[in-house]
Amino acid sequence: MTVLEQLTAALGADKVLTDELSLQARRHDYWFLSALNDFQGRPAPNPLCVVRPISVDDVVATVNTCREAGVALITFGLGSGVCGGVIATPESVLLDMSSMDRVREIDPINMLASFEAGHNGAAAEEAVAARGMTIGNFPQSIAMSSVGGWIATRASGQFSSVYGNIEDIVYSIEAVMPDGSVVNFGKAPRASAGPDLRHLLLGSEGTMGVITGVTFSLRRQAEKRLSQAFYAPDMITGLEAQRQIVQQGWAVPVMRLYDEVESVRHAGDHHRDGCAVLMLVHEGPAARVDLEVVEVRRIALEVELEEAPAAITEGWLEHRNDVPSWDELLSQGYVVDTIEISAPWTRIGDVYNDAVAALKAIPHNLIGSAHSSHVYRSGINLYFTFVAQPNEEKEMAATYLASWKAVLDATAANGGGVAHHHGIGRVRKNHLSEDLGDTGVAVLRAVKSALDPAGIMNPGVLLPDA
């Protein structure tokens, strides 16, 4: 039997799709370069088939079939990845998790919520919000990403500075390993029971197994939310204010610093020439929010920031997930993307200056700008945006890749980490050794080979080219 016949026999014809529309729709994720390739008539190939499991057993059967046949298995959540983690090949089986989307349990006493991995992020948040709780993970992609995808990419949300990144929010992860075994990592509130195996799957991008279920440790919805904003004379001063705030022990859920270029876009009429803008959202128990607003304001003013209208932050809250589609931008000839990195406080200013300068030096660059969005005691992330408009269509891909290289090289040269929360995929895989070192990449490769000796799990992603 062919792989297709075996899958159909094991799962039923209704779960194994081969119609052109189904295949086309899942050829790739939301990576700009895949969209550009489509736009320019070089579309990624269709996969062999799309499998839509509705149970863990379906996933086990699919993994076993692919392993025995030596066929690549590419897991597809809801397709919001932006690093090229999903690109079909003609022989590959595309595992579409979107039909594994049940709520398994919401437990208000232990404040845990369990979902099948394909559950939509916004729907998951709504399900727990209806019980007065929050997952607390608010990526910009929340309406189009899956909870399993959050795990696979090590996602971060906009309120991460208090609620944590996804690794701080996840309680347990259920997965089908490449050998077909079903694991469930994370049994207890906290454990010292050997290495924390959840971390084999967090950030695995489909290379270590198929995530089938996720349980989150929830919070109560905040009693109160207040916003404020400040002008900083420049990015360096704004960064220093953030450092003081977090290192003095104030963990503000949202702290975002926009450089002048981005402030024009976000603050509108409230923009001040030459200034960066710091936006803060405080939430939690009412009495603590009231206190935090005052104390954080005091620190910001001490660092010589000036108060700005809170309407700036409120405007961001309202429009924070509005983004133009790649197609809108491509149709105007733009080459665009965002690139998130992080670095210690002492290096982040150089990362910012060098990366922006390097972006601007790229022919046809129109915009090289950045904002911070996730704050740590040891440092901070930056989220670069670039826009270029090459004269010739054939230069678009090269301009795109050169822009990425400019930012990642500037980051690595200044001691930063090349990936903050979007993952590695294909766009960063040959920069992974900047973070892990060659010895670290060798360790990751050894672990991957041990768990997936046939190499069927999303080949070509995460690990550098050999």
Next chain:
Amino acid sequence: MTVLEQLTAALGADKVLTDELSLQARRHDYWFLSALNDFQGRPAPNPLCVVRPISVDDVVATVNTCREAGVALITFGLGSGVCGGVIATPESVLLDMSSMDRVREIDPINMLASFEAGHNGAAAEEAVAARGMTIGNFPQSIAMSSVGGWIATRASGQFSSVYGNIEDIVYSIEAVMPDGSVVNFGKAPRASAGPDLRHLLLGSEGTMGVITGVTFSLRRQAEKRLSQAFYAPDMITGLEAQRQIVQQGWAVPVMRLYDEVESVRHAGDHHRDGCAVLMLVHEGPAARVDLEVVEVRRIALEVELEEAPAAITEGWLEHRNDVPSWDELLSQGYVVDTIEISAPWTRIGDVYNDAVAALKAIPHNLIGSAHSSHVYRSGINLYFTFVAQPNEEKEMAATYLASWKAVLDATAANGGGVAHHHGIGRVRKNHLSEDLGDTGVAVLRAVKSALDPAGIMNPGVLLPDA
């Protein structure tokens, strides 16, 4: 050349000890059963030699020599482990990390501090305290444990409910892998760059590599500290108070609930018959501490706790690291230990009741009691203490192992995690599948085999008997 000759040639005779005193002193860690075996004239054997490296290169040479010779390499920090993670065999090389104890760097801007792995925990804390900062990890063993040991065992400190467990405090980990390569995991404040490889070493207990250096993400020392205490009519009500406090968004650095038996010991004259005692320590920015004390007290009183003298908590703070030595207890014929586990809120009461009942049912048991010491949104730990006094010396080991089994079985039967923060070692290794499942143990075994194919790294520890 013999292994001893090779090590001596590679490192120098001064770093390769074979005198009886050096060998005897490092035969085992602080596991009660090892102390009992010594006491009863069944001492663990001496290792082949004790290697005392002073550099990463020394460790690399030792690892390479052991791997090529197929000789077991047992890493020894400062010997405070209590689960049997270190027991020498006659052929083994004992790697004593205590001479790798330099402070590498203290960076007050990024609030990072780097130490060689053998650095004493209390000395590390003092080094950063002198600069106005804190690591924030205060295990009871702080004066006799190493920072590398904290990583290897996934340690927790007494202030963990706000400062986090060791995995939340560590920034990067340097290690020599079994193939002799040197890795440094953790480059950035946060990364989405594949699986977080620090977690291969956190909790590895010497089985995955030799940890040679640790960098911590620090905090500023707290501006203010306040203590309070409450009486709870019973453990269940006290646990409910803790659940309300943490789930309402108040993260108190120290929240410990002692059952009646332990309250007698800790509260002294302030003990109240029939009551459990809840101790809280608040610290941080002064204004927030003042607020937190009031808000947390309000919640505690709502759950019908009654205020108790803060002197109870202050007494604990003063004497929290005083413990009798095993030798003192053994000389009186006592069989004793503590066992830390965790469970979700809905299960922790049953774990408590069942474990205490099971301990008391063991012949010659004198005490079966518990307190909580680490709080999470999803649940809480319990720290059981047992004391037994068998009539016959030859029953001591069996009584000890039966007591452990009683608590771990009661925990697992009620859905708890069998190890909160002391690790697995030998005492829990055949319970590891309770946490990971058989499939999870198989994954851990596959990872271990991939990284250490010769099986030289601390064999016999962590993984269940095959």
